[in-house]
Amino acid sequence: MTRTLYSIFFTLxxxxILLRLIYRAWRAPAYARRWSERFALGGxxxxxxxxxxxxxxxxxxxAAPMVRxxxxxxxxxxxxxxxxxxxGSEQIRKLFGGQVGHAYLPYDLPWLQRRLLRKLKPRVGIIMETELWPNLVAECERAQVPLVLANARLSERSARGYQRVSWLVKPMFAALDWVAVQSQAEALRFSSLGVDKSAMMVTGSIKFDFRPSAALxxxxxxxxxxxxERPVWIAASTHAGExxxxxxxxxxxxxxxPDALLILVPRHPERFDSVARQVSDAGLLQVRRSQGGSPAPTDQVLLGDTMGELVMLYACxxxxxxxxxxxxxxxxxYLEPAALGLPVLSGPHRFNFTEINDLLQGAGALQLVNDSQGISEALLTLLQDSKARKQAGDxxxxxxxxxxxxxxxxxxxxxxxx
Incomplete structure (x- = not known):
């Protein structure tokens, strides 16, 4: 009954949702394409x-190492x-080309999820991290598709949010066939939401198994x-306000x-142009990665306005x-730069990766900074001290x-x- 009410509300x-999609398409034209897949058509x-x-x-x-x-x-x-x-779609195409099938997941209505599963007829479904939807999980259970939650993570904040709608999500969590969870603390949170302890294993994070390719x-x-030989630092996956x-x-x-170079990589492509304007307004000379140029000695910022190159730019x-x-x-x-031997800086809001953050910080690999002053002070210390940089990276x-x-x-x- 509760899921029926959820489905009615979602339908209404x-x-x-479509108006929001139109708005997002106005800001990022890629959202205007392949709408039919959001209704389980095509793909x-x-x-x-x-x-x-x-x-x-x-x-x-x-997911890439697991898929390979x-x-x-x-x-x-x-x-x-x-x-x-x-x-995400562009990243999948870049990683795998035509080696795998690919489509958008439809909206979480039972008849749409049913239509997708009829087309897929999968032997197993693997959901990365915590992207769970009540009708998706229920329809997998109905179609007898084993469902694995891989590299599962659940912050305290997310767990509190789920608890507020426990009447809806507890059956969803209970229906999962197996949960490979990142830490013991997260396992306890999943258990409180209905995951059977016998259907769960603390495996750690597969992000630790990241290995950059020799070609990259x-x-x-x-x-x-x-x-x-100029000093180079990267600010990666930045959001508005950062x-x-x-x-x-x-x-x-x-x-x-004065010869330092900043590689600035905004998280969302719809912000590339606005961030470029911010760089210019700050009086800094820049080159955009999308234009294929290499920073001249006078350029102070390389704007990473391409998709799928973040790890390569980290390595620079x-x-x-x-x-x-x-x-x-x-x-x-935080593990991508750490796996490349880079000292890592993070702001105070790191609740999505608390356990990983604590491990790196405890080892001396990660330093917390609160604002622009903290960033500049940490950078000056690290960029002028190769020994400290290597120690943190190691x-x-x-x-x-x-x-x-x-x-x-x-x-x-x-x-x-x-």
């Missing part, structure tokens, strides 16, 4: 294999990856070589290190600031190495359900 909201859906859902860019990148292993171990099983955003590192080395602070920190840094830097953390977004993946590499192995545990759990 469809006009508002490159491959039947009778493995279905993976990765909501957006971060989840797609996290599944392709290698089960070459006879087609794989289809669904997502929710154009940036070679590309980064070739790009960085063109810039000479770019101003990053640019102020860079202006202060330039007073001591000496120090990394991870965005979404100066504003209350909860931070982004500490991050050690944390990553010590926590690897989650991917193999996850794959073993998936194998049991195929």
């Amino acid at each position: 909201c469809i006009p508002l 490159d859906v491959r039947q009778g294999g493995i279905w993976v859902h990765a909501v957006s860019v971060g989840e797609s990148i996290a 292993e599944l392709m290698q171990r089960h070459p006879d099983l087609p794989i289809t990856i669904t997502c929710m955003t154009p940036t 590192l070679a590309q980064a080395h070739a790009l960085r070589k063109n810039w000479g 770019d101003e602070q990053v640019l102020r920190a860079h202006q202060v840094l330039l007073q001591t290190l 830097a000496d120090v990394a600031f991870v965005g979404g953390s100066l504003v209350p977004n909860g931070g982004h993946n 500490a991050g590499l050690a944390v990553v190495a010590a926590n690897q192995g989650a991917l193999e545990l996850l794959l073993q759990g998936i194998e049991q359900r195929l």
